[in-house]
Amino acid sequence: MKSNLVKVAATLAVLAFTSGSALAQSAVDMIKPASIQAKNVVLVHGAWADGSSWAKVIPILQKAGLHVTAVQNRLTSLKDSDEDVRRALAQQDGPTVLAGHSWSGTAISDVGNAKNVSALVYVAARAPEAGEDFVALQKTFPDTPVRAGVEKFDGFTKVSEDAFLKYFANGIDKDEARVYYAVQQPTAASLFGERTTDTAWKSKPVFYAVSAEDKTISPEFEAFLAKRMGAQTITLDAGHLSMVSHPQEIADLILKAAGRK
Structure with missing residues (x-):
């Protein structure tokens, strides 16, 4: 089964890379919904962001009848972020889809084996295996321009305004992107x-949204991670913040993971 999903993921990725957002939407339609119907969705933000990065996706999921929680997870350590996500999961009554963007793919991989998690959704996200040197793995793929704009201070990092607008929030209206720049959370350099210590994607249904125009995590790396996980995959003609520029497609993927479409 997992090998078949890998083949589907690879095929859909190629189609979407070559044909753009319209085919990416049809790719969502081709994906089979998860077998367990979820009642809840827990959304986890990545580095240099906060929960507002999910603001456009949340009302779509709520309108579909899901109970939605956007975690304001700390970016001070993996332990802290894991605790925040576990706390949110413990408050959910029934099957729950756990979705993570960017760095938070690390956290959902670490805590996603919670009993009430019915599926995992990765949005332009990291997806490490337990104990893996993920930084070394990422260096085997093309570098991205956002890295030149990462500024360090007192053990934390942030993205400069120029790099944030050009690369982190590419594909988003500049005025809107400035709002996300204003709310970005300092992220521990050590993070x-x-x-x-765990690899939840090995035991849970997995869905992945690759961003073909990502300037923060290379699209090639994202496609590799999706294939390695055997994830049901779509590829969007989007930058790193695809849940902002393509909220309907991301919401549709989450609804598939929730067994709702």
Whole structure:
């Protein structure tokens, strides 16, 4: 079964890369819904962001009848972020889809084996294996321009305004992108090198949204991770913040993971 999903993921990725957002939407339609119907969705934000990055996806999921929680997870350590996500999961009554963007793919991989998690959704996200040197793995793929704009201070990092607008929030209206720049959360410099102790994507249904125009995590790396997980995959003609520029497609993927479409 998992090998078949890998083949589907690879095929859909190629189609979407060559044909753009319209085919990406049809790719969502081709994906089979998860077998367990979820009642809840827990959304986890990535580095240099906060829960508002899910603001356009949330009302779509709520309108579909799902109970939605956007975690304001700390970016001070993996342990802290894991605790925040576990706390949110513990408050859910019934099957829950756990979705993570960017760095938070690390956290959902680490805590996603919670009993009430019915499926995992990765949005332009990391997806480490337990104990893996993920930084070393990422270096085997093309570098991205956002890295030149990462500024360090007091053990934390942020993305400069120029790099944020050009690369982190590419594909988004500049005025809107400035709002996300204003709410970006300082991220511990040590966070990116921390290693997980669990690999939830090996035992849960997995869905992945690749961003073909990503300037923060290379699209090639995202496609590799999706294939490695055997994820049901779509590829969007989007930058790193695809849940902002393509909220309907991301919401539709989450609804598939929730067994709702």
